[in-house]
Amino acid sequence: MSEGERLTELAKRRGFYFPAAGAYGGAAGFWTYGPQGAALKSNVEDAWRDRFVLQEGHQEISAPDVMPEAVFEASGHLDGFDDMIIECGECGATHRADHIVEDNTDIEEAESLPNEDVMDIIADHDIACPSCNASLAGEPVDNFNLMFATNIGPGTSSPGYLRPETAQGIFVEFPQLSEYARNQLPFGVAQIGKAYRNEISPRKSLVRVREFTQAELEHFVDPEEDEPPLADVEDVTLPLYSGESQQAADGGVEQLTVGEAVDEGVVTSDWVAYYLGVARDWYERIGIDMDRFRFRQHLPGELAHYAADCWDAEAEIDGDWIEITGFAYRGDYDLQKHAEHSGEDYTVFKQYDEPVTVERPTVDPDMSYLGPEFGGDAQSVADALEALAERDPEAFEGEDVTVEVDGEAYTVPVEETDFSVETVTENGEHVRPHVVEPSFGVGRLIYTMLAHAYTEDEVDGEERTYLDLPPEQAPTTVGVFPLMDKDGMAEYAREIASALREAGHSVTYDDSGAIGRRYRRQDEIGTPYCVTVDYESVEEDTVTVRERDSTEQKRVSIDGLAETIARLTEGETTFDDL
Template identity: 65%
Template sequence: MSGEGERLAELAKRRGYFFGATEAYGGAAGFYTFGPQGAALKANVEDAWRDRFTVREGNFEIEAPTIMPEPVFEASGHLDGFDDMLVACPDCGESHRADHLLEDNTPIEDAESLPLAEVEDLVADHDIRCPTCGGDLADEAVTQFNLMFETNIGPGSSTPGYLRPETAQGIFVEFPRIKEYARNSLPFGVTQIGRAYRNEISPRKSIVRTREFTQAELEQFVDPERDDPHLDSVADVEVTLYPATEQHDDGGEYVETTVGEAVAAGTIGDPWIGYFVGIAQEWYETLGVDMDRFRFRQHLAGERAHYAADCWDAESEVDGDWIEIAGFAYRGDYDLSKHADHADDDFTIFREFDEPRDVERAVVDPDMSVLGPEYGSEAADVASALEELADRNPAAFDGETVTVSVGGETRTVDTDVAGFRIEERTINGEHITPHVIEPSFGVDRTVYTLLAHAYNEDEVDDETRTYLSLSPTVAPTDVGVFPLVSNVPELVDRAEAIVDDLRRAGFSVTHDDSGSIGRRYRRQDEVGTPFCVTVDRDGLEGDGPDTVTVRERDSGRQVRLPVESLSTELDAVMDGDTSFDGLVAAYDAVTTDAGS
C-alpha cells in the first residue's frame, strides 16, 4: 500500500475501523477484525443493502450454512474450476498470484483472463521476480491452485465438506424448497448476506482481498421468455460504462450514457443486467461513493464464466487502482441445471400455457411378464430406463430392438416388448428451468471504498484536520453529545439526559467529556460522526426554552436548536427531508472560535 491506502490503514487501526486479526499470536494474512466503528459501519451497509435489494424489491432472504458437503461443490463446478494462478519462489518458498505479479509489474491488464501457458511465458519474458526476496521466477511453473477451504463434517474423514466460497450455492441448493414459498410463480428473488471463504494465494490491499469476507448476493429467478424487469424505473439513471470493446481499443474511452440508452444500444446486453446496474448506481451514490471514482466495467471474454451471457463489475478507484466491489452476471439456467443433474429433487417451475395444447408424446408400456423372467430384480430399472429413453430420444425405438443402460451395463429389449407408441395428449403447461440473474456485492470492499472516498484533510485553527465525510446513511455514529465543559454538573447532567433521549429516538449516540471541546470535535470528525451536539450555559440560562448547538462535521458550521426540537430536526436532516442549510435558515447560526 502507498499514499491513500497507508493513511486509511493507519486511521482504521487507530480509530477502531479494522485491523489485522489475532495479532497477539502473530496474526494470519488475509484475516481482519472489524473494530467498534468498522462493525457499525459494516452493519449499516448491510442494512442499507437489505432495505434496497430485499425489502424494496419484495424478495425473500435466507441464511444458509457456511459449510456444505462435497457433492454440492461437485455439482457447482467449484472443485474442478475454482482456481487461481500460483507461482512459487524457489528461493524463499513464498507463493504468489502470477496474474497479479504481471499486473503489478507490467502494463498488462486483466492477466486473470489469459491462458495459463501464456501467463507462464509472460512471467519469463518480463523477468518477473519474487516480491518477497527478489528471487527469479522466470523458470518456475505456473499452476492452478484451488481456493476452497476443506473440512470434515463429523468425526473422521468419511464426510468431506467445504467452507462456501460464495453465498450463492446456499440459495441454489435450497431452490426446491424456496420456490414453494414463492407459490411456484416466477419471477422472484432470493437474497443472502453472509460470510464466504477463499484460501487466497496472496491476500493484499488490506480488506480488499482477504480469506474471509462478507457477501451480499441476490439470485433473481426468471422465465426468460416471459419475464422482463421494470426497466423504466431506472432508464434515466446516468452511468459510466467501460465496455469490452473500449478495453480492447488502445484509445478506448468510457461511455457516458443512461441505463435505458445502454440497453437499447445493446451495450448492456440484457435488460435485467441493466435494471440492477441502475439500482446499484443509485444505491452506491446514496451510500456516499464518489461517482467520479466509480464505473461499470464489462468482463472480457476470457474473464467471463462459460455459462455467463454477460457480466459487468462495479468498480471503485482507490489509491490509483480500480477494485471490483460488485458483479452483475446473467447465469442462464446453468446453476439449477447442474444441481438438477446431481441432486435428488426438482429444480424446475411449472409454466402454465395461456391455452391447453394438443401434443404428441412418446410413451412405453413394457410387458413385465417378459422383462420379469428375463431380468429378475433389474426388471423395474429396465422399465424406467425405457421410459426415460422414450422421452429423450423416441427415434431409438425405430428398430426391432432397443438398448438401455442399467447399473453401467447395457440391456437389449425387443421393441414390441417395450410397448412403444406415440400418443396425442392435451397438456396445460410444461416444466422449465428458470434463468438466474445475479447481482453480487462485496460488503468489505464497499466499506473500504466508503472510507477511502470519505477521507479528507483540511486546516482548522492552523492545524491539519482529518475527517471522514461519511453519509449519515452509513456513519457508525449519528451524533456526538458533549457538555461544553466537564466540571459543571448541570451541563453534564443535561448532556447525559439528551444522550438518553436521542438513543430512545433511535439514534446512535456517543458521549464524550474528555479534553477540550475542539479536541472532542476532532475525534468525532475523524471517525465520521455527522453531527455534534454541545450543551452550554447560554443554552440553559436564557428566558426561553433550553437550547443546544449542533455542529456539522464537514463545514464546522453550527446552529442553535431548541432541545425539544432536537430529535425531530436531526431526523429530518438524516433522512434528507431537509438540509443543514435549512436548519441554518430556520434557526440561529452560531459563530464560535472554540475549535469549530
C-alpha cells in the same frame, strides 16, 4: 503516504478495522472490524437490505458457512478450485501442472490424472519451465485448493468446506425456496454472510482477504417471459467500460443511460442492465464517489465457468480499480448442476393460461421380447425407440422399425413396441429458471467508502481530517458534549444523550478535554452532527448543532431535537434550513 496507507492508519487508530490476532503475529487475510467498522458495516448491510431485498420485494435467508462436499462437487468448485501446482526449482515461478502437460503433450484433461502420473509425464517429456526454461523434472506436483476444508463430525468420512461464495447456499436450497415463493417466477433470494477463500496472497487490507462478507442476490427469472422493470431506471446514467472499449486502442468509459445501454446492445442482458441502474444509485447513496467509479465488462476469457455475461462495478483507489460488485447472468448453470447431482427437481412448474391438448406419440416396448432378442442392449434399444417415437412418429408406420444404438442397427417389429399416439392435456411445463446475480463484497464497499470519504481541509488555520460519510452510513449519528464539565452542563448533556438514544439514534457522549478536540474526534469517524450544551442551554433549553462538513453551528430548541436529527440524517431537511 498513499491513500490506502492513510486509510489503514486511520482505520486502526479510530477502530474501523485492524489485522486479526495481532497478539500472536496474526494471520494474513483476516481482519477484525472495530467498533466504528462494525457499526459502519452494519449500516451498509442495512442499506443493501433496504434496497436489494425490501424495495425489490425479495426474500432473505441465512445458510450455513459449512456445507458438505457434495454441494461443491455439484457447483464445480471442488474441481475448479483443486488446481495442480508445480513450482520451478530454478526461478520459483508457480505454474498449473495440468496446463503445462496439456501444452507440451497430446494429453488432454490432464487435470483428471493423479498427481504422480503428471509428475512422471513431466519427467518423461522433460518439460521446461515456461518462465525460465529450466527443467521441471522431479519437481513435486501439489494440489492447491482455494476452499478451506474441514471435517463434519469425527473422523474424515464426511468432508465439508467453508463456502467460497454465499450463492451456493441459495442455489442448493432452491426447491424449498421456490415453495416459499409459492412457485411463482420471478423471485429473488438474498443473503448477507461470510465466504472464505484460501487466497495465495492476501493484499491491500480489506481488498483481498481470506474471510469476507458477501451480500448476494440470486434473482430467479423465467428466461422466456420475465422482464425487469427497466422503466424504473432507464434514465440512470451508467459509466460503462465495455469489453470492446477495453480492447480498442482509444477505448474509454462511455456514459450511457440504462435505456441507451440496452437499446444499443452494450449491455446484452436487460436484467443485468436493470441491476446496474439500481446499483449505480445505491453506490451514490452510500457515499461512493461517482467520479471514481465505473462498470467494467468482463472480457470473454475472464468469464467464470458459470457466467454468460458479467459486469463488475469498480472503484478507483490509489489509481487502482477495485472490484466491489460482480453482476453476472449465470443462466441455469447452478440449478442444472444441483439437479443433476442431487436428483432433486430444480424447476418451477409454470401453468398455461389454457391447458393445451397435444398428440403425443408413445411407445411401451415389450421387454419380454426385447430382452431375449437383444440381451444387454435391450434397455438402450427401448430408450432409442422412445426417442425415435418423439422425433419421428412416421418411422413406426411400417411393419418394422429400426433404431441405432452405438452405431449398431436394431430392427424391431412395430407390434412389439406398442406404439400409439395418445391425446394428452398439458396444463403447463417445468421451467428451469435463469439466475441474475449481483454479488457485493461488503468489505470492499467499506474500504471504498472510507477511501472516498477521507477528506482533509483547514479550519481556522488548523488542518483537519474528516470522513464525509453520508449520515445514513456514519457509525455514529450524533455526538453530545457539554461545553464544560461544570455548572450542570454535563448532567444536562447526559439527559439529551439519553433522550436521543431512546429515539433510536447512535449517540456518543464526550466530556473530555477541550471542545475542539471532541469535534475533531467525531470528524475523523464521520459523525455528521454534534450537539453542544452551553450556559444558554441550561437556561433556555436550546443547544447548538454543529455540522461536520462545514463545521457551522445553529442553535435549536431541545424540543424536537431527536426529530430534527432524524430529518437531517434522512435528508428530509438540510442543515441550512434549520
